Amino acid sequence: MIxxxxxxxxTAALLAAALPAAEDARVERTLAALDRERxxxxxxxxxxxxxxxxxxxxxxxxxTARRVVAVTLPxxxxxxxxxxxxxxxxxxxxxxxxxxxxxVEGTATxxxxxxxxxxxxxxxxxxxxxxxxxxxxxxxxxxxxxxxAVSAGAGRxxxxxxxxxxxxxxxxxxxxxxxxxxxxxxxxxxxxxxxxAGSRSTTRRAPPP
Numbered sequence: 001m002i003x004x005x006x007x008x009x010x011t012a013a014l015l016a017a018a019l020p021a022a023e024d025a026r027v028e029r030t031l032a033a034l035d036r037e038r039x040x041x042x043x044x045x046x047x048x049x050x051x052x053x054x055x056x057x058x059x060x061x062x063x064t065a066r067r068v069v070a071v072t073l074p075x076x077x078x079x080x081x082x083x084x085x086x087x088x089x090x091x092x093x094x095x096x097x098x099x100x101x102x103x104v105e106g107t108a109t110x111x112x113x114x115x116x117x118x119x120x121x122x123x124x125x126x127x128x129x130x131x132x133x134x135x136x137x138x139x140x141x142x143x144x145x146x147x148x149a150v151s152a153g154a155g156r157x158x159x160x161x162x163x164x165x166x167x168x169x170x171x172x173x174x175x176x177x178x179x180x181x182x183x184x185x186x187x188x189x190x191x192x193x194x195x196x197a198g199s200r201s202t203t204r205r206a207p208p209p
Contacts, residue, residue, distance in 0.1 A: 024106075026076075026077075026078075026079065026080055026081040026106070027081045027104065027105075027106045027107060029079060029080055029081075030074055030080050030081040030082075030083060030104055030105075031104065031107075031110060033072070033074065033080070034083070034086070034100070034102050034104070034110060034112070035112065037071050037072070037086075037100075038100045038112045038114065040069055040071075041069050041071070041088075041100075041114065041116075041135060041137075041150075042114050042115055042116050044067050044069050044137055045114070045116035045117075045118055045137055045148040045150070046115070046116045047067075048065070048066075048067055048137055048138070048139045048148050049116060049117065049139055049146050049147065049148050065138075065139070066136060066137060066138040066139075067136075067137045067138075068134050068135070068136055068137070068153060069134070069135045069137060070132050070133070070134060070135075071086065071127065071132070071133050071134075071135055072131070072132045072133075073085075073086055073127055073128075073129065073130050073131060073133070074130065075130035075131075076105060081104055081105040081106050081107075082104070082105040082130070083102055083103070083104050083105075083130070084103040084104070084105065084128065085102065085103045085126060085127065085128040085174050086100065086101070086102045086103075086126075086127045086128075087100070087101045087102070087124050087125060087126040087127070087174035087175055088100055088101075088114070088118070088120055088124050088125040088135075088150055089101050089120070089124040089174060089175035090120055090124060090175070091113065096117040096118065096119070096142075096145065096147055097113065097114065097117065097118070098113075098114045098116075098118045098120060098124075098150070099111050099112065099113050099114070100112045100113075100114065101174045101175070103174070116148060117145065117146070117147045117148065118147055118148050118149070118150050119140055119142060119147045119148065119149040119150070120149075120150055121151060123175055124174070124175035125150055125151060125152050126152075126174055126175065127152065133152065133153065134152070134153025135150055135151070135152060135153065136150070136151050136152070136153050137149070137150055138151075
């Protein structure tokens with residue numbers, strides 16, 4: 001009987017020690033996946049800005065090439081932490097630049113700057129349901145400056161219905177200035193630091209694509 005009790009106690013202690021490590025591993029895998037998504041969007045935008053004729057802002061302007069980039073928001077699983085929302089927000093104080101702002105389970109907020117010059121709709125581009133979404137990229141000219149307009153696609157490339165900005169939990173406005181710029185949260189660049197209540201916040205500067 002004593003051996004059984006000791007075995008149960010040891011097993012419980014091992015599980016208690018292993019669970020935080022498993023959760024940290026899920027978060028790390030999700031953060032790495034988000035960085036790959038950011039790099040994919042950045043590379044596509046930079047390639048369009050360099051190599052495709054831009055469309056003017058006027059009515060009747062000639063159509064131009066565009067590119068569709070698939071972006072995946074993982075749900076919680078044994079391998080991944082859930083991404084509650086992912087947004088492309090205008091960077092405060094730098095017109096034409098954008099910041100990827102993601103709310104990840106187990107962290108505070110993850111931010112990563114894009115190097116490409118982009119044009120975003122009012123309120124940015126917000127994705128907040130798990131699954132694969134489409135971002136539509138199109139080269140444009142604004143005030144004589146070549147940029148890339150980014151918008152959410154009308155559907156998902158995996159064939160599922162629904163728009164790219166639908167929401168399951170409706171997190172508070174990711175592109176509010178206080179959220180997108182990091183005001184009120186602990187941030188670090190380029191490494192992660194510990195924020196309040198054990199959550200973490202990350203800011204990463206994007207290298208040129």
